[in-house]
Amino acid sequence: MLLGGRPSPGERGNVAGVTRGGRDVAADYTVKVRIPPSDAPLVGVLALQGDFREHLKAVHEVGGRAVPVRRPAELAGVDGLVIPGGESTAIDKLARAFGLSEPLRELIADGLPVYGSCAGMILLADRIEDPTLDLGGNPQQTFGGIDMTVRRNAFGRQRESFEVDVDFGGLEFSAGRDGDGVAPVHAVFIRGPWVESVGEGVEVLAQLHPDEMPSAATLDSRARIVAVRSGNLLATSFHPEVTGELRVHELFIRMIKGEA
Ligand code: GLN
Numbered sequence: 001m002l003l004g005g006r007p008s009p010g011e012r013g014n015v016a017g018v019t020r021g022g023r024d025v026a027a028d029y030t031v032k033v034r035i036p037p038s039d040a041p042l043v044g045v046l047a048l049q050g051d052f053r054e055h056l057k058a059v060h061e062v063g064g065r066a067v068p069v070r071r072p073a074e075l076a077g078v079d080g081l082v083i084p085g086g087e088s089t090a091i092d093k094l095a096r097a098f099g100l101s102e103p104l105r106e107l108i109a110d111g112l113p114v115y116g117s118c119a120g121m122i123l124l125a126d127r128i129e130d131p132t133l134d135l136g137g138n139p140q141q142t143f144g145g146i147d148m149t150v151r152r153n154a155f156g157r158q159r160e161s162f163e164v165d166v167d168f169g170g171l172e173f174s175a176g177r178d179g180d181g182v183a184p185v186h187a188v189f190i191r192g193p194w195v196e197s198v199g200e201g202v203e204v205l206a207q208l209h210p211d212e213m214p215s216a217a218t219l220d221s222r223a224r225i226v227a228v229r230s231g232n233l234l235a236t237s238f239h240p241e242v243t244g245e246l247r248v249h250e251l252f253i254r255m256i257k258g259e260a
Contacts, residue, residue, distance in 0.1 A: 036065045041256045044069035044078035048094040050086020050119055054241035055124040058249045069164030072103045080113040080256040083120030085190070085239050088152070089132045091119055091142045101143065108145040113232040115252040118192050121235035125150040129196050146230045154224070154237075160214045161190045166238075168227060169205040170260065174247050186245055187226070187238035194237055195225035202230045203236075229255075 040063055043109070045055045047068035059066035059082065069075055081104075095101045108124075109113055116124040123142050127149040131139035165184035175182045185206070190246070194217075198204065206227035210218040217224075226237040232255060240248040255259035
């Protein structure tokens, strides 16, 4: 809670100047808050399952107004949406149960900017190579939007989780001055999908080469696509939200603002 004079939007505030019992409270501790400006993009984070809290935090840290979305009414007015990592079958089932799937498909078709990480990437894919079937034999569904086929759990199981630095297109805004290039993105893969194939109009932003993957995934020694952009839709196989890597979220905010 902010105790002292309110910072203007976008600035950091603290409790300096607040006294309690004659003592300066700031001498005891400092509270830092960052209030996004009221015209900052309103970014919904689908909060049905998965690591939505990490995305809410990342969106906030790059200056967006982050709001959890669990029901259709909460989609009203959002400028963009994040679909978190987690379990795509669970998110699909819950989204259908909560009446979110159809409104989401319509918003995506209307051009809403959406970023999906890992399970979120799967949910943005038009096609899944190996969909899970429910007890009635019906395949899991996606919201779709990106003309691509994804393969779930492509890099192996939980214990084959790995981390690697990848070159990532579209982050030129983060290049250092004095000719320093764009630093690679530290990518964490946890039962992530890869993209088997993309249609025209889908831009490949990052790929993993065989020597960067767990050995079980390298049988045919092909590079694999792990990040794509298609119009207003962005998807990564990995989880920038868990590493403090904020540039992917920053790219997404720029897409929402029409700056990227
Ligand atoms: N394997 C999960 C799925 O199919 C995705 C894993 C993740 O989001 N970390 O949904």
